[in-house]
Amino acid sequence: MMGEREQRRRVNCWWVTGILMLCFExxxxxxxxxxxxxxxxVGSTVGNVARDLxxxxxxxxxxxxxxxxxPNHALFQLxxxxxxxxxxxxxxxxxxxxxxxxCLTNLKIVVESPLEIHYLGVExxxxxxxxxxxxxxxxxxxxxxxxxxxxxxxxxxxxxPDVGTQSVRLYKLSQNDFFDIELRESEEDKIPxxxxxxxxxxxxxxxxxxxxxxxxxxxxxxxxxxNLTITVLDANDNRPVxxxxxxxxxxxxxxxxxxxxxQLNATDLDEGLNSEIEYSFGKTQKKKVHDTFExxxxxGEIRVKGTVDxxxxxxxxxxxxASDKGQPxxxxxxxxxxxxxxxxxxxxxxxxxxxxxxxxxxxxxxxVISLISVTDRDSGINAKVICKILGNVPFDLTPxxxxxxxxxxxxxxxDRESVSxxxxxxxxxxxxxxxxxxxxxxxxxxSxxxxxxxIFSQxxxxxxxxxxxxxxxxxxxxxxxxxxxxxxxAVTYHIVRGAGLQADITSFLNVNSENGDIVALKSFDFETxxxxxxxxxxxxxxxxxxxxxxxxxxxxxxxxxxxxVILYPLxxxxxxxxxxxxxRNVNAGHLVTKVRAYDPDIGYNGWLLFSLQExxxxxLFGLDRxxxxxRTLRSFTETDEAEHKLVILVKDNGNVSLSxxxxxxxxxxxxxxxxxxxxxxxxxxxxxxxxxxTFYLMITLGSVSVLFLISIIVLIAMQCSKSTDYTSKYLxxxxxxxxLCHSIQYRSGDKRYMLVGxxxxxxxxxxxxxxxxxxxxxxxxxxxxxxxPSTQTQPTTAHKRTQTxxxxx
Numbered sequence: 001m002m003g004e005r006e007q008r009r010r011v012n013c014w015w016v017t018g019i020l021m022l023c024f025e026x027x028x029x030x031x032x033x034x035x036x037x038x039x040x041x042v043g044s045t046v047g048n049v050a051r052d053l054x055x056x057x058x059x060x061x062x063x064x065x066x067x068x069x070x071p072n073h074a075l076f077q078l079x080x081x082x083x084x085x086x087x088x089x090x091x092x093x094x095x096x097x098x099x100x101x102x103c104l105t106n107l108k109i110v111v112e113s114p115l116e117i118h119y120l121g122v123e124x125x126x127x128x129x130x131x132x133x134x135x136x137x138x139x140x141x142x143x144x145x146x147x148x149x150x151x152x153x154x155x156x157x158x159x160x161p162d163v164g165t166q167s168v169r170l171y172k173l174s175q176n177d178f179f180d181i182e183l184r185e186s187e188e189d190k191i192p193x194x195x196x197x198x199x200x201x202x203x204x205x206x207x208x209x210x211x212x213x214x215x216x217x218x219x220x221x222x223x224x225x226x227n228l229t230i231t232v233l234d235a236n237d238n239r240p241v242x243x244x245x246x247x248x249x250x251x252x253x254x255x256x257x258x259x260x261x262x263q264l265n266a267t268d269l270d271e272g273l274n275s276e277i278e279y280s281f282g283k284t285q286k287k288k289v290h291d292t293f294e295x296x297x298x299x300g301e302i303r304v305k306g307t308v309d310x311x312x313x314x315x316x317x318x319x320x321x322a323s324d325k326g327q328p329x330x331x332x333x334x335x336x337x338x339x340x341x342x343x344x345x346x347x348x349x350x351x352x353x354x355x356x357x358x359x360x361x362x363x364x365x366x367x368v369i370s371l372i373s374v375t376d377r378d379s380g381i382n383a384k385v386i387c388k389i390l391g392n393v394p395f396d397l398t399p400x401x402x403x404x405x406x407x408x409x410x411x412x413x414x415d416r417e418s419v420s421x422x423x424x425x426x427x428x429x430x431x432x433x434x435x436x437x438x439x440x441x442x443x444x445x446x447s448x449x450x451x452x453x454x455i456f457s458q459x460x461x462x463x464x465x466x467x468x469x470x471x472x473x474x475x476x477x478x479x480x481x482x483x484x485x486x487x488x489x490a491v492t493y494h495i496v497r498g499a500g501l502q503a504d505i506t507s508f509l510n511v512n513s514e515n516g517d518i519v520a521l522k523s524f525d526f527e528t529x530x531x532x533x534x535x536x537x538x539x540x541x542x543x544x545x546x547x548x549x550x551x552x553x554x555x556x557x558x559x560x561x562x563x564x565v566i567l568y569p570l571x572x573x574x575x576x577x578x579x580x581x582x583x584r585n586v587n588a589g590h591l592v593t594k595v596r597a598y599d600p601d602i603g604y605n606g607w608l609l610f611s612l613q614e615x616x617x618x619x620l621f622g623l624d625r626x627x628x629x630x631r632t633l634r635s636f637t638e639t640d641e642a643e644h645k646l647v648i649l650v651k652d653n654g655n656v657s658l659s660x661x662x663x664x665x666x667x668x669x670x671x672x673x674x675x676x677x678x679x680x681x682x683x684x685x686x687x688x689x690x691x692x693x694t695f696y697l698m699i700t701l702g703s704v705s706v707l708f709l710i711s712i713i714v715l716i717a718m719q720c721s722k723s724t725d726y727t728s729k730y731l732x733x734x735x736x737x738x739x740l741c742h743s744i745q746y747r748s749g750d751k752r753y754m755l756v757g758x759x760x761x762x763x764x765x766x767x768x769x770x771x772x773x774x775x776x777x778x779x780x781x782x783x784x785x786x787x788x789p790s791t792q793t794q795p796t797t798a799h800k801r802t803q804t805x806x807x808x809x
Contacts, residue, residue: 032120034085037127038093043086046076046122049109050083053118057083060111068108068117072096075105076122085122093124094161101163128166128218132158134226141194144233145202152182153194158214158224165217174211179230181212194228202232202271236274236326240266242334251338253310254345257303261293262336264300266322274326282319282333289318293338302336310342344432346377348385350440352426358445361416365409370442372397372406374428382432390425395444397426408442416446417483450488450542454480460533460551467526467559478516478550480538488542496535496549506534518552526558527600560605560654566662567596576662583671584636592621595628595662597650604653613661614647621646621666630664642668 034047050057050065060080067073077088085107097103103124110117134156141153160167171192173181178198184191192212208230215223243265251261268275279300281290293316294305302318316338323331353371376383385404389397394412399405408424422444429437456478463476482489492513497506508522516536532554539547569578580593599606610628615621620640622633630646644666651659 032118033123034120035123035125036087036091037125038091039127039129040087040091042089046085046087048083049078049085049118049120053083055083055111057081063111063113065111066109068110070106070108072105073107076107078109085120091124093126094130096124099161099163126163126166128162128216128222130161130166131222132160132168132214132216132224134158134212134214134224136226138227138229140229140231142231142233143196143200144235145200146235147196147200149196149198151196153196155181155192155194155212155228156226157189157191158226160214160216162216162218167216168214169217169221170215172213172215174213176208176210178208179210200232202234203269206232206271208232234271234274236270236324236328236330238269238274239330240268240277240322240324240332242266242322242332245334247334247336249336249338250341251304251308252341252343253308254343255304255308257305259304261302261304261338264302264320264322264334264336266300266332266334268324268330270324270326274324276325277322278325279320279322282321285319288313289316292316293318295320308340310340314340316340344378344382344430344434344436346382347436348374348376348428348430348438350374350387350426350428350438352440352442354442357443358447359410359414360447360449361414362449362451363410363414365411365413367410368407369395369410369444370408372408372426374404374406376430378430378432382430384431385428386431387426387428390427390439393422393424395422395424414446416448416485417452420446422446448485448488450484450540450544450546452483452488453546453548454482454491454538454540455548456480456538456550458550460553463552463554464557465520465524465554466557468523468561469520471522472519474517475520476518476552478511478518478536478538478552480516480548480550482540484540484542488540490541491538492541493536493538496537505529505532509534511536524556526556526602527562529556531555558602558605560601560652560656560658562600562605563658564597564599564608564650564652564660566650566660567598569593569595569662569664576660577665578663579665579667581667581669582632584640584668585671586632586635588632588634590632592630592632592666593664595623595630595648595650595664597628597660597662599652599658601652601654607653608650609653611649611651612646613649614645616641616644616646620644623648630666636668640668644668 032047032049032052036044036046049055050060055065060083065078065080065083067076067078075088075091077086078084079086093103096105103126105122105124107120107122108117109120136156139156143151143153158168158171168190171181171183171190173179173194178196178200180195180197182193182195184193208228210228210230212226212228213223214225215221247262247264249262251259264279266277266279268277277300278297279295280297281295292304292306292308293302295302300322318336318338319333320336321331321333323329351373353373355368355370359367359369372387374385374387376385387397387404387406389395394410394414396409396411397406398409400407408426424442424444425439426442427437427439429435457480461478465475469475478493480491480493482491493511493516494513495506495509495511495518508520510519510521511517512519516538518536533551534554535549535551537547537549539545566576569576571577578593582590582592595610597608597610599608610623610625612618612621612623617640620633620636621644622631623629623646624631628648628650630648646664646666648662648664649659650662651657
């Protein structure tokens, strides 16, 4: 392959020899010219420069035979071994020189020792490596069908980057009967023209498709093509034609504005403006038609413009015409007949005659409230009306003998407290197609009657009242609500006055009739009454009035308002003084006497402590702070005085402690005198004690009998009132330490209380209204339990101490 290229390569050498002597160096300038075709492979030989310059090949390396840097010097390389110039990279003549006729690259070659500079030129020759091409792949032409033959139309010229004979030389047009191709040559190009050979007829053929081919002069030649599309333009030689001469259409009356009545259709065989049609009304059309209908001049749509009323006009005749936009325009005429159809276009009308807008809630079913009259301006089936009530309301429509007449009546019981106002929606619908309806709303107010009694939020209720309350001050308040209105909901209060003990207690209570505040007219004493109950009645102001009551269980809470009472020693004049005689020879720990005292209060208020306030010798006697026992601390000696005065202070444990004192005089006697005095004292004391015991037994038996009767009465009253919301609570007994007192514990809701008082033990319950130490309390967490009264009585002869209450929450 390389041999054939070398054979085709022509080497033209021109020698120009000049000898110049510059400075001390000798320079030999020579110019050689080679030619090489473009696109040859890298390494292809261009020429043997060393041989053509007459240089010794063996000295090329030593003399540094080379190409000096310059424009496009990288296109070629020199072999220092044999002096051959060869291609360094693939060359594209069109890229390097464009459309220049000659593409020459100059190189400068240098050898040293002595220095020689040689100039040579390499001409890059063109090969046919490009095909002709058009600027666009397709060209469109529009030619009127009445264009005369011989008319020329310029076509895009083809381009070929090659030069000389390799460029465009010839154009060819595909076979056809109407067009030919002509060329106009210039210095640079050959410009093609399309020539019309014979007249065109759009109706026979509206479009012609041709192919123009451009050929270059290469061998073999290359080509490029252009698709020609010739569109034949129309001439206005056809008249518009309607699809029908007369159009008939029906239209409902009251058709809304914009309703499409009909769309006209006229066609024209021409194209472009010659086929574009404009629609219009005839010149003699009546004004009523223009007021009722409108015509779209482009689409031919006839739409409703005004009111279409069958009663006003049953038939419309519209004269229309269609014109094209050719020059001159062609026109055709047609007629549209519009028949109006009668429809159900009148809604029923509802007329309400109200007898009263307010209905009592105790009205009986069937009570007439209003009269309803329904009319419809239509006739026949369109005038037949069906009337009904919407929604679930306690009202109904009863038809009358006269057609389209109804009575609005109640159909169920009314309850103002549930619904106080009704908006009754009445709908009337005719039987037309489509049916038309009318809706009307009637407001009915339900008036109140006194059918609800006052209700207390909690029944029964508890009141825990501290004793010694201020007389005349409010101690409690009750409130009842009534769901009625106005006077029917105005509530007044009063206390039910009972009989017996309850009547005595309630006589000291008063209630504010307007707000339910309860006032105690006296102070209550826990030691006198511990619990009682009363009833408050709430009555409304309706006619007739309704009422309900609430049971108030009152529990008196103890205060420390009683000082301790000294029972022993007690002198004949009532003072707490006594004399005790003991032998001198008693040992340590001998019981001298025991101070006895009690406190009517309970709990800490009744918990008594004893202490020595005064004494002559603190080493002789000791006092137990809980039991009140006085004992000797040591044996007596001869030096001890014969008489000792002891002052004992007895105080309770209330917040503000109350106290009392007792004086004991201890006399020391010889053993014989002590025994005699002891016998006399014992006899006297026994007589006193027998008398006191008899008296106390009589009082105790009488009190127990009275309290038992009261308890029976209270229990019977509670059973009669059917109050089952009381249950007793039994708690573990507390430990006693000697004080003369009692203790009870009870619970209310989440609270737990402990009451301590004389002659009762922990765990006792108190029946409301009694003094028999029986207590019954409600348990709200166990409403199904029964009332279980229980009584425990502690002997009154012992001095005991109660422990503090505990909280089990």
